[in-house]
Amino acid sequence: MTGDVSMNSCDRCAAPAVYRRRYSGETLCRLHFCASVERKVEKEVRRFLKRDSVVGLAVSGGKDSAVMTHVMVGIGRKFPLMRLVGLVVDEGIEGYRNKSVEVAERLLIRLGIPYEVFRYDGEFGTRVEEIVSLSGHTTQSCTYCGVLRRRAVDILAERLGVEMVLTGHNADDIAQTILMNLFQGNVKHLTSQLVLPDSMKREKPLRGLLEKEVVMYAILNDIEYHGNPCPYTRFALRNDVRNFLTSMEEKHSGITYSILRTAEKIEKTEVRLTDRCHRCGRPSSRELCKACEILEYGRGLVLRTRAGESEESDAASQIP
Numbered sequence: 001m002t003g004d005v006s007m008n009s010c011d012r013c014a015a016p017a018v019y020r021r022r023y024s025g026e027t028l029c030r031l032h033f034c035a036s037v038e039r040k041v042e043k044e045v046r047r048f049l050k051r052d053s054v055v056g057l058a059v060s061g062g063k064d065s066a067v068m069t070h071v072m073v074g075i076g077r078k079f080p081l082m083r084l085v086g087l088v089v090d091e092g093i094e095g096y097r098n099k100s101v102e103v104a105e106r107l108l109i110r111l112g113i114p115y116e117v118f119r120y121d122g123e124f125g126t127r128v129e130e131i132v133s134l135s136g137h138t139t140q141s142c143t144y145c146g147v148l149r150r151r152a153v154d155i156l157a158e159r160l161g162v163e164m165v166l167t168g169h170n171a172d173d174i175a176q177t178i179l180m181n182l183f184q185g186n187v188k189h190l191t192s193q194l195v196l197p198d199s200m201k202r203e204k205p206l207r208g209l210l211e212k213e214v215v216m217y218a219i220l221n222d223i224e225y226h227g228n229p230c231p232y233t234r235f236a237l238r239n240d241v242r243n244f245l246t247s248m249e250e251k252h253s254g255i256t257y258s259i260l261r262t263a264e265k266i267e268k269t270e271v272r273l274t275d276r277c278h279r280c281g282r283p284s285s286r287e288l289c290k291a292c293e294i295l296e297y298g299r300g301l302v303l304r305t306r307a308g309e310s311e312e313s314d315a316a317s318q319i320p
């Protein structure tokens with residue numbers, strides 16, 4: 001039972017309760033809790049799913065994407081013509097991502113979902129860890145990683161012919177992003193909706209679930225997930241925002257959804273991107289898009305380091 005539970009039986013049947021949803025006052029047994037999670041996801045998914053959609057699932061092996069994949073397979077029984085495809089990205093963070101990719105592959109194989117892994121090393125010619133260690137910009141790790149991951153998912157999705165990409169972001173993740181934009185003064189992100197021509201549609205079917213509900217669902221359904229944190233998490237602003245939001249939610253249950261609702265109420269101006277990156281041809285507001293800029297920077301660092309190393313070894317070989 002979770003720390004939220006200080007009651008005996010479910011509101012809907014006589015079974016023992018496992019979870020109290022504090023913001024709604026519901027007390028639920030295992031069966032009714034899981035059913036409520038699946039109902040919330042299905043309600044979200046029905047907004048955008050067509051009978052015969054080809055859906056790309058961005059699967060990292062973490063709890064959110066593992067739960068999303070599991071629930072989507074269940075929803076797939078009601079949409080027999082829908083096709084699920086796994087999109088797995090390996091950013092190259094040794095000791096972390098290689099392990100979560102193993103979990104993601106096991107999950108997809110067990111559920112019979114075809115998938116492909118995109119490895120930064122082979123496809124981009126450099127890895128997040130390499131860019132971070134050569135540049136020394138540890139606090140930028142999530143920017144390098146996130147921008148390139150979005151690009152990697154787009155490439156995989158196009159390669160595998162999917163129509164939309166589903167990501168495992170839950171309500172906490174979305175509320176954190178809103179607060180981060182607020183703290184960093186990113187007014188543009190709060191007040192404008194970027195409309196990208198021929199860009200892959202992205203949806204977040206877990207947006208109605210709190211992070212602790214996702215964890216609870218994974219535990220109750222014995223879903224394997226990789227739970228160790230990324231070594232760069234501690235440098236990220238998101239980490240502090242997450243801790244702040246968790247303590248706020250503890251004291252004022254429902255505050256996470258309030259943040260989401262407030263953001264939805266902010267009237268957004270549509271900003272159409274008509275320009276394209278001169279390197280990759282994708283929609284961008286700048287001549288060189290952020291992903292190409294990071295790749296150019298990272299590859300440059302790698303080349304300079306290798307050139308320096310070979311100069312050193314040439315000099316060493318000349319030592320009598």
Ligand code: SF4
Pocket residue numbers: 091128141142143145146230231232233236
């Ligand atoms: Fe990437 Fe940052 Fe997440 Fe680590 S914490 S996987 S560096 S976005």
